[in-house]
Amino acid sequence: MKKSIRVFSILMLAIAPELALAGPGGTTCATAEVMVGNTYSGDTSAAGYGNPVGGFGPLPSPSNDAIYTFTANNTTGPLTVTAAGYNYGVFLTTNCTGTTAPPIQAATGPAVGGSFPLDGLTNGTQYFVIMSGNPSDSSAPNGSYTFITTFPVELQSFSID
Numbered sequence: 001m002k003k004s005i006r007v008f009s010i011l012m013l014a015i016a017p018e019l020a021l022a023g024p025g026g027t028t029c030a031t032a033e034v035m036v037g038n039t040y041s042g043d044t045s046a047a048g049y050g051n052p053v054g055g056f057g058p059l060p061s062p063s064n065d066a067i068y069t070f071t072a073n074n075t076t077g078p079l080t081v082t083a084a085g086y087n088y089g090v091f092l093t094t095n096c097t098g099t100t101a102p103p104i105q106a107a108t109g110p111a112v113g114g115s116f117p118l119d120g121l122t123n124g125t126q127y128f129v130i131m132s133g134n135p136s137d138s139s140a141p142n143g144s145y146t147f148i149t150t151f152p153v154e155l156q157s158f159s160i161d
Contacts, residue, residue: 023040023042024040024041024042024043024046024066025040025042025066025067025068025131026066026067026068026069027048027049027050027052027065027066027067028052028067029052029053029067029096029097029128031067032067032068032069032096032128033067033068033069034068034069034070035068035069035070035129035149035151036151037151038148038149038150038151039146039147039148040068040146040147040148040149041083041144041145041146042066042131042144042145043085043142043143043144043145044063044064044065044066044086044131044132044133044142044143044145045064045086045142045143045144049064049065049066049142050064050065051063051064051065051132052065052067052097053065053067053091053096053097053098053130053132054097054098055098055135056091056093056095056098056099056101056102056103056106057099057100057101057102057103058102059089059091059102059103059106059135060135061089061091061098061130061132061133061135062089062132062133062134062135062137062138062140062141063132063133063140063141063142064132064133064142065130065131065132066130066131066132066145067096067128067129067130067131068128068129068130068131069096069126069127069128069129070126070127070129070151071124071125071126071127072121072122072123072124072125072127073123073124074123075118075119075121075151076118076119076150077117077118077119077149077150077151078115078116078117078118078149078150079092079105079107079115079116079118079129079147079148079149080113080114080115080147080148080149081107081109081112081113081114081115081145081146081147082112082113082146082147082148083112083144083145083146084109084110084112084143084144084145084146085143085144085145086109086110086133086141086142086143086144086145087108087109087110087133087134087137087139087141088108088109088110088114088131088132088133088134088141088143088145089106089107089108089109089131089132089133089134089135090106090107090108090114090116090129090130090131090132090145090147091103091105091106091128091129091130091132092104092105092106092116092118092127092128092129092130093127093128093130094125094126094127094128095128096128096130103130104127105117105118108134108135108136109134110134118149118150129147131145131147
């Protein structure tokens, strides 16, 4: 019984970081934060953020970018912006460096609740979520945000001595 409780306790400690708020996203494509949880918060007006992406086809990325990445694995459900302190734009793409093609999905603010589906993605393909400013806002807004996904939370590794 004690061993079962100990194993359960270790398991909960191992996944606890996954259940908390994830980080603020990377500042470049190379430093994109890997999405492993369900809730992500940051502030694109914080020091270090710039606009490395530039845009996707007709949709510019007019402001600082916070960059996240994941590899699709039967990914389903929506990505939904639940809080934003600015007129945001959030993009889904397979090309983080910007392209002449439009993003796969996009949602814009300033109203919270903007979302797009993550269904039908190609398994094994790397995707990027770019949190930026709303392309239709020439003031190049940036600020705080929170978005959620319904990605399954997985235990990455576990061992018992």
